Amino acid sequence: MEPTQxxxxxxxxxxxxxGALAAAGEALRPLPLAELHLHIExxxxxxxxxxxxxxxxxELPYAGLExxxxxxxxxxxxxxxxxxxxxxxxxxxxQDFADMTRAYLARAAAAGVRHAEIMMDPQAHLSRGISxxxxxxxxxxxxxTSVQEFGISTLLIAAFLRDLPEEAALGVLDSLLAMNAxxxxxxxxxxxxxxxxxxxxxxxGRAREAGLRLTAHAGExxxxxxxxxxxxxxxxxxxxxxxxxxEDPELVERLVEDRIPLTVCPLSNVRxxxxxxxxxxxxxxxxxxxLNVSVNSDDPAYFGGYVDDNFAQLNAVFALSEFxxxxxxxxxxxSSFASEERKAELLKELNDI
Ligand code: ES4
Ligand code: ZN
Numbered sequence: 001m002e003p004t005q006x007x008x009x010x011x012x013x014x015x016x017x018x019g020a021l022a023a024a025g026e027a028l029r030p031l032p033l034a035e036l037h038l039h040i041e042x043x044x045x046x047x048x049x050x051x052x053x054x055x056x057x058x059e060l061p062y063a064g065l066e067x068x069x070x071x072x073x074x075x076x077x078x079x080x081x082x083x084x085x086x087x088x089x090x091x092x093x094x095q096d097f098a099d100m101t102r103a104y105l106a107r108a109a110a111a112g113v114r115h116a117e118i119m120m121d122p123q124a125h126l127s128r129g130i131s132x133x134x135x136x137x138x139x140x141x142x143x144x145t146s147v148q149e150f151g152i153s154t155l156l157i158a159a160f161l162r163d164l165p166e167e168a169a170l171g172v173l174d175s176l177l178a179m180n181a182x183x184x185x186x187x188x189x190x191x192x193x194x195x196x197x198x199x200x201x202x203x204x205g206r207a208r209e210a211g212l213r214l215t216a217h218a219g220e221x222x223x224x225x226x227x228x229x230x231x232x233x234x235x236x237x238x239x240x241x242x243x244x245x246x247e248d249p250e251l252v253e254r255l256v257e258d259r260i261p262l263t264v265c266p267l268s269n270v271r272x273x274x275x276x277x278x279x280x281x282x283x284x285x286x287x288x289x290x291l292n293v294s295v296n297s298d299d300p301a302y303f304g305g306y307v308d309d310n311f312a313q314l315n316a317v318f319a320l321s322e323f324x325x326x327x328x329x330x331x332x333x334x335s336s337f338a339s340e341e342r343k344a345e346l347l348k349e350l351n352d353i
Pocket of ligand 1: 042268298299
């Protein structure tokens with residue numbers, strides 16, 4: 001990458017050497033990239049939760065924003081999921097889903113995101129009496145104008161809750177297919193430990209037959225064997241998180257060899273205590289091992305930041321080289337489910353920086 005040619009005095013971050021400024025704690029210029037691991041319900045900011053509650057005439061169990069914000073201290077994945085599912089109660093209408101999605105896209109554009117693969121949890125809404133049409137059409141209506149409004153191409157991933165029975169997931173997949181929902185892929189999320197990939201072998205088989213792309217959370221809290229089973233039993237093309245692969249050198253070798261994408265979410269891993277501190281995060285070791293890793297925000301409203309915040313904090317701790325930052329961005333583009341044409345466009349944009 002070339003240093004900035006035309007320094008703009010109104011944007012001090014582009015003056016001089018970006019690396020030196022980053023080391024001094026200044027903002028990095030965001031690189032164009034793809035966000036591949038993002039739960040749209042995890043973009044629901046506390047302010048929007050209150051706004052939607054008021055619009056829908058609902059009483060929240062919190063006196064105000066500060067009380068709600070005080071609850072964002074998590075001890076593990078489940079302690080986060082409890083608040084994440086509770087806060088979804090305010091999502092009632094198509095407009096609510098559309099407003100949440102549009103707010104994410106606006107913020108993601110500022111973070112450098114040029115392509116977003118957005119997961120949603122239909123079962124978390126069905127169980128509250130919200131129809132598939134309401135949640136899918138609401139999110140999809142915001143995605144429909146994303147290229148125009150935000151310059152972000154998008155696709156939608158229906159994620160299934162692994163702590164529910166496979167039968168439930170099969171029913172929802174059939175309904176999504178019957179309504180011709182605009183989904184490109186399926187994912188697998190929620191409480192990992194005790195819900196291994198093998199539980200969803202038929203679901204992933206059916207999705208593959210329907211022509212959908214496949215990804216699954218594995219190796220976030222669960223052991224390396226869950227990553228192996230997601231690949232071998234579910235046939236996924238991508239692993240969400242996957243950080244615990246580092247405990248199994250043979251698995252690392254396989255993931256490197258096969259260029260399996262791992263959508264890593266550093267701030268999420270810190271906030272859910274998968275790692276003690278960001279300085280203990282395996283990302284630099286994963287890069288050094290030659291793994292195909294990207295940086296993603298997971299549930300940015302809950303974990304302290306969007307993809308640019310993840311990069312900024314990584315950079316503050318590890319002083320990533322410009323080469324590594326460009327590699328992470330290029331990995332995200334190569335690992336996306338976008339068309340070859342769109343990938344080429346984004347890679348060119350990255351190269352021209
Ligand atoms: C999730 Cl961080 C994480 N892990 C598993 N399932 C999830 N759903 C939303 N965020
Ligand atoms: Zn996730």
